[in-house]
Each structure stands twice: as structure tokens, then as C-alpha cells.
Amino acid sequence: MDRLTIIKVGGKVVEEPESLNALLDQFDHISGNKLLVHGGGRTATEVAKKLGIETKMVEGRRITDADMLEVVTMVYGGLVNKRIVAGLQSRGMNAIGLTGADLDLIKAHKRPVKDIDYGFVGDVDDVNPAELRLLINENVVPVIAPLTHDGKGHLLNTNADTIASELASELSNYYSVYLFYCFEKRGVLVDPDDESSVIYDLDLALFNQYKNEGVISDGMIPKLENGFRAKMKGVKEILITNPENIATGRGTRLV
Amino acid sequence: MDRLTIIKVGGKVVEEPESLNALLDQFDHISGNKLLVHGGGRTATEVAKKLGIETKMVEGRRITDADMLEVVTMVYGGLVNKRIVAGLQSRGMNAIGLTGADLDLIKAHKRPVKDIDYGFVGDVDDVNPAELRLLINENVVPVIAPLTHDGKGHLLNTNADTIASELASELSNYYSVYLFYCFEKRGVLVDPDDESSVIYDLDLALFNQYKNEGVISDGMIPKLENGFRAKMKGVKEILITNPENIATGRGTRLV
Numbered sequence: 455m456d457r458l459t460i461i462k463v464g465g466k467v468v469e470e471p472e473s474l475n476a477l478l479d480q481f482d483h484i485s486g487n488k489l490l491v492h493g494g495g496r497t498a499t500e501v502a503k504k505l506g507i508e509t510k511m512v513e514g515r516r517i518t519d520a521d522m523l524e525v526v527t528m529v530y531g532g533l534v535n536k537r538i539v540a541g542l543q544s545r546g547m548n549a550i551g552l553t554g555a556d557l558d559l560i561k562a563h564k565r566p567v568k569d570i571d572y573g574f575v576g577d578v579d580d581v582n583p584a585e586l587r588l589l590i591n592e593n594v595v596p597v598i599a600p601l602t603h604d605g606k607g608h609l610l611n612t613n614a615d616t617i618a619s620e621l622a623s624e625l626s627n628y629y630s631v632y633l634f635y636c637f638e639k640r641g642v643l644v645d646p647d648d649e650s651s652v653i654y655d656l657d658l659a660l661f662n663q664y665k666n667e668g669v670i671s672d673g674m675i676p677k678l679e680n681g682f683r684a685k686m687k688g689v690k691e692i693l694i695t696n697p698e699n700i701a702t703g704r705g706t707r708l709v
Numbered sequence: 710m711d712r713l714t715i716i717k718v719g720g721k722v723v724e725e726p727e728s729l730n731a732l733l734d735q736f737d738h739i740s741g742n743k744l745l746v747h748g749g750g751r752t753a754t755e756v757a758k759k760l761g762i763e764t765k766m767v768e769g770r771r772i773t774d775a776d777m778l779e780v781v782t783m784v785y786g787g788l789v790n791k792r793i794v795a796g797l798q799s800r801g802m803n804a805i806g807l808t809g810a811d812l813d814l815i816k817a818h819k820r821p822v823k824d825i826d827y828g829f830v831g832d833v834d835d836v837n838p839a840e841l842r843l844l845i846n847e848n849v850v851p852v853i854a855p856l857t858h859d860g861k862g863h864l865l866n867t868n869a870d871t872i873a874s875e876l877a878s879e880l881s882n883y884y885s886v887y888l889f890y891c892f893e894k895r896g897v898l899v900d901p902d903d904e905s906s907v908i909y910d911l912d913l914a915l916f917n918q919y920k921n922e923g924v925i926s927d928g929m930i931p932k933l934e935n936g937f938r939a940k941m942k943g944v945k946e947i948l949i950t951n952p953e954n955i956a957t958g959r960g961t962r963l964v
Contacts, residue, residue: 501783505759524788528756531806532787533779536856536864540810544862548840550811551786555795557805557849585803585847592840594812601791607799609791 457486458590458629462618463636464493467697468534477636477697478541484700487590487629490542490549491598491618494534498526501533514673518573518611526611530599538597549595554602555609557585560617562602562610576602576610578617581624590629619680623687633684634705635677635694641706642678642694644669655709658682681708712741713845713884717873718891719748722952723789732891732952733796739955742845742884745797745804746853746873749789753781756788769928773828773866781866785854793852804850809857810864812840815872817857817865831857831865833872836879845884874935878942888939889960890932890949896961897933897949899924912964913937936963 461481467473481490495516499509502525510517518526535551542549554560554576562576586596598621600614615635622633641652644664653660661678664670670678681692685708695705716736722728736745750771754764757780765772773781790806797804809815809831817831841851853876855869870890877888896907899919908915916933919925925933936947940963950960 501760504761505756527791528783528787530787531791532783532785536782536786536808536810539808540858540864541862543810543813543858544860548813550807550840552805553791553794555791555798555804555806558798558803585805585844585849588843588847589840592843594840603795603798605799607796609795 455628455630458625458631459484459486459488460491460618460622460625460631460633461488461636461700462491462614462634463697464495464614465637466496467636467638468492468538469494469496474537474541478538478545480697480700481542482545482547489590489596489598489621490538491600491614491621492534492538493600493614494530497534498529501525501529512570512572514676515572515575515613516611517571518575520574523574523609523611527601527609531601535597535599542595542597547595548593549597550589551597551599552586553599553609554612554617558582558605559586559598560602560612560620561605562612563604564608564610574608574610576604576612578602578612578620581620583621583624583628587628613676615677615680619684622684622689626688626690631689632691633681633689633693634700635681635692636697636700637694638696640696640699640704642670642674653706656706657709678708710883710885712887713880714739714741714743714887714889715746715873715877715880716743716889716891716955717746717869718952719750719869720892721751722891722893723747723793724749724751729792729796733793733800735952735955736797737800737802744845744851744853744876745793746855746869746876747785747789747793748855748869749785752789753784756780756784767825767827769931770827770830770868771866772826773830775829778829778864778866782856782864786856790852790854797850797852802850803848804852805844806852806854807841808854808864809867809872813837813860814841814853815857815867815875816860817867818859819863819865829863829865831859831867833857833867833875836875838876838879838883842883868931870932870935874939877939877944881943881945886944887946888936888944888948889955890936890947891952891955892949893951895951895954895959897925897929908961910964911961933963
């Protein structure tokens with residue numbers, strides 16, 4: 455099977471012009487098929503604030519009422535996505551920006567209300583990569599915004615890590631998929647203040663131990679849970695690292 | 710050659726939920742290949758206002774400074790585009806939302822400053838429909854936002870009527886193209902207050918006469934000039950009408 459590299463980037467990396475340019479330069483050096491999944495939460499929070507819309511987060515996840523859905527549709531689907539597309543085009547990569555609604559790529563349902571009402575947040579049901587594969591096979595580089603749809607005309611906000619792992623899992627049926635979660639740090643750290651404390655090989659037992667000990671916490675937990683799920687579904691390699699180490703392959707490897 | 714219907718919609722039609730739904734229902738009834746080009750100026754003005762950004766228009770065209778470029782990227786590329794895509798998907802059409810940056814579809818250059826500095830407004834240089842045709846031939850329905858790019862990493866704001874006529878002209882090399890400009894009225898009117906005064910057949914001589922007499926004025930002039938240019942480049946039929954008359958084919962026909 456052909457290799458497909460999926461890069462997920464979130465946080466400051468994708469939202470500040472300088473680090474975004476550095477990322478796109480790194481991305482340019484990846485050979486073969488590639489696909490980028492991005493976040494944009496900081497910009498969404500900023501735009502929401504300017505529009506007088508309050509951002510509410512629960513356990514690192516955004517509560518998405520109707521107004522906030524408009525904001526993330528604008529920011530993820532428009533501003534952040536199209537900036538990346540234009541930046542890739544300028545580097546000679548034939549990028550296309552997509553949400554889960556485009557090409558019916560990712561169908562989801564609105565998360566049922568239990569303790570918390572997350573609002574218009576989507577849990578993924580189905581990835582339909584038929585036309586996406588057609589594009590990838592034409593050397594097109596898909597750039598995916600973290601939005602899905604319910605097939606009934608509604609867009610939904612879906613976590614970008616989840617989008618990346620769902621796409622990686624489904625596309626493992628057709629490609630040898632290498633999934634990189636990129637963020638500011640060099641990997642999962644034992645000591646968050648010490649960049650040299652990267653955990654290089656992380657298996658499920660060690661993950662559970664670190665989780666219980668509180669070494670791994672907060673947003674890193676769902677990211678890693680997503681990663682291990684994707685690993686079990688056939689994704690060839692999963693690495694958590696910073697953009698500088700896409701080329702070296704150094705960082706935390708899920709094993 | 711296969712038939713391709715291109716519908717350009719702007720104004721209130723595309724920006725109010727009820728009229729948008731009516732439009733998408735009409736659009737659903739078009740058989741064969743189809744493509745939608747949309748505007749979104751009212752929403753852009755509204756969002757800009759909420760963000761404290763003043764909208765300046767010259768001869769119906771938006772002055773697009775850096776802040777306004779962010780707004781139109783969010784509103785055209787994100788909010789309006791993805792709402793339409795989700796709405797078409799819910800009706801069983803496999804829509805994909807695109808700007809001119811996606812797939813390198815429409816390259817433009819920043820309009821040179823003469824009397825007026827329009828800012829980040831793009832004049833079209835080149836339409837590259839290779840991957841677009843691939844998608845159309847797979848029964849995908851492209852939904853095009855009025856944004857272009859300069860190939861150097863910059864997005865540009867480009868009039869939606871122009872986008873529609875440029876796409877129609879280029880695609881006439883591959884399809885028998887029917888181009889509909891849809892807006893609130895039943896066609897070009899001799900008396901703007903009388904919906905029954907539709908000019909059914911409009912040729913260039915009559916257009917110039919009406920233009921000189923002031924019967925046709927304002928935004929209708931560039932729309933018609935775009936239309937006549939597209940007609941001369943091989944677009945099979947060009948009609949100016951409202952969404953209700955897409956099916957009947959009644960309205961102002963450029964001959």
C-alpha cells in the first residue's frame with residue numbers, strides 16, 4: 455500500500471503567521487501522499503470575544519451553542535483553513551480545504567446531553583473517503599477543518615484530534631498511514647517543564663500507569679486515547695511531536 | 710458535450726434561511742451536472758459591523774483592507790459556503806465547498822491602485838479546472854465562494870458575478886454551459902418597480918442603449934458586461950432571473 459502521512463496540528467503552531475509558515479515549510483518536505491488536519495481554538499475564542507460571545511470550556515472541550523457554531527464555522531472552515539490552503543498552494547502543493555460536510559466526508563450525530571450539554575458538538579459515525587482518495591491519488595493535499603455534519607443540514611463542531619484519528623483509521627484500509635500529532639512540545643513529557651523528559655515509547659500499560667499517577671493529564675488523555683484507538687484499527691505509526699521533528703520522526707511513539 | 714448548469718446566487722436569497730432553503734430545493738431539481746457560485750455581502754457587512762470594522766463600498770464594490778479580508782474569508786469561505794454545502798448534502802447532493810485557492814482553481818492578482826485603492830481585491834488571471842472537472846464527472850456539486858488567490862499565499866476578494874462568468878467561460882471548453890444569474894427580481898426590468906417589465910431578450914445593442922438611457926444602472930451593468938463576455942467566450946445560454954424561474958427558464962436572456 456502507498457504511504458499516507460497525516461499531520462494534525464493545533465494550538466499556537468497553526469494560528470501565528472510565523473509558526474504556521476515554519477509548519478508549512480516542514481510539511482512541504484514530506485514526500486508522498488499527505489493530509490493536514492488543523493484546529494483553531496485560540497482564534498475562535500478571540501473572534502467570539504470580539505463578537506461578544508463568551509467561550510465556555512468543559513474538560514478542554516468547547517461548549518458550542520448556535521452562536522459559537524457560527525464562529526467555529528467561520529474560523530475553522532474559513533479563516534484558518536483557507537489561510538493554510540493558500541500557504542500550501544504558494545509552496546506548490548495543490549491543497550484543498552474540506553470540512554466533514556464537504557464530499558460527505560465525515561458524518562456525525564449531535565452528542566446526547568448527559569451531565570453536560572455540549573451543544574452542537576458531533577460524535578463521529580462514519581467516514582466516507584471515496585472522493586477524498588480520488589483527490590489524494592491525483593496528488594491533491596487535503597486540509598481538513600474540525601467540523602462534521604449530521605446529513606440533515608446541520609454542521610457540528612468535532613475535536614480535531616478525533617477527526618485525525620478517525621480519518622487515519624478509515625484510510626488505513628487503503629494506505630499505510632503515518633499519523634503525527636504536532637503541538638508545541640517535543641512529545642509527551644514526564645515533567646511538563648522539562649523538554650528533555652520525552653517518553654519515547656508509550657504502550658497502553660504505561661499510558662494507564664502514567665494516567666493513574668497523574669503524569670499524563672488534561673487534553674493529553676483524549677489525544678492519546680484517540681491515538682491508541684487508531685493504532686488498534688491499523689494505523690501503521692502514531693507519533694506525538696513538534697513540527698520540527700516531523701522529518702526526524704523523534705517524539706513519543708505509540709507502541 | 711455534457712450539459713453543466715451554473716447558478717450564481719447573491720443577495721438576500723442566499724443569506725436568509727427561508728429563501729436559502731427554497732433556493733436549494735430549486736437547485737435540487739436541476740438535472741445533470743451543476744455548480745453553484747454564491748455571494749454573502751450582507752452577512753459580511755453584518756459580521757464586520759459586530760467586529761467594529763466599517764464597510765466601505767465604491768460603485769457597489771467592497772473596499773477590502775486586511776481586516777475586511779479576514780471577514781470575507783470567514784463569511785464567504787466558512788459560514789455561507791459550509792451552510793450551503795450542508796444543506797445540499799441533506800438533499801442528497803454530494804456538494805463540495807471551494808474557494809479559488811482550493812485546487813488552485815482561480816488565480817488572480819491584486820487590483821492595481823488607480824483612482825481607488827480596493828485593497829485585497831483580485832482580478833482573475835487564470836481558471837484551472839482540471840480537478841474540478843474530475844469531481845463534476847463523479848457527480849460532485851461544487852459550491853464556489855467568491856475568493857481567489859495570488860499563488861503567493863494571499864487570498865483575494867473577487868466579485869461573485871465575475872467568478873461565475875470566468876468559470877462558465879473556461880468550462881465551456883468542456884461542457885455545454887447554461888449560466889443563471891439569480892437574484893430577487895424576475896429579470897432585468899425596464900421599470901425597477903414593475904416586476905412585469907422584464908426585458909426577455911437582451912442583445913448588446915439594446916444593452917448599450919438602455920445603459921445610455923439610464924434604464925440599466927448600478928450593479929446590473931457589471932453583471933451584464935460579465936454575462937456578455939461569457940456569451941462571447943462560448944457559454945451556451947445566459948439567463949438573469951429569480952430562483953423560482955430556474956426551472957421555467959423565464960427571465961432575461963442574453964442573445
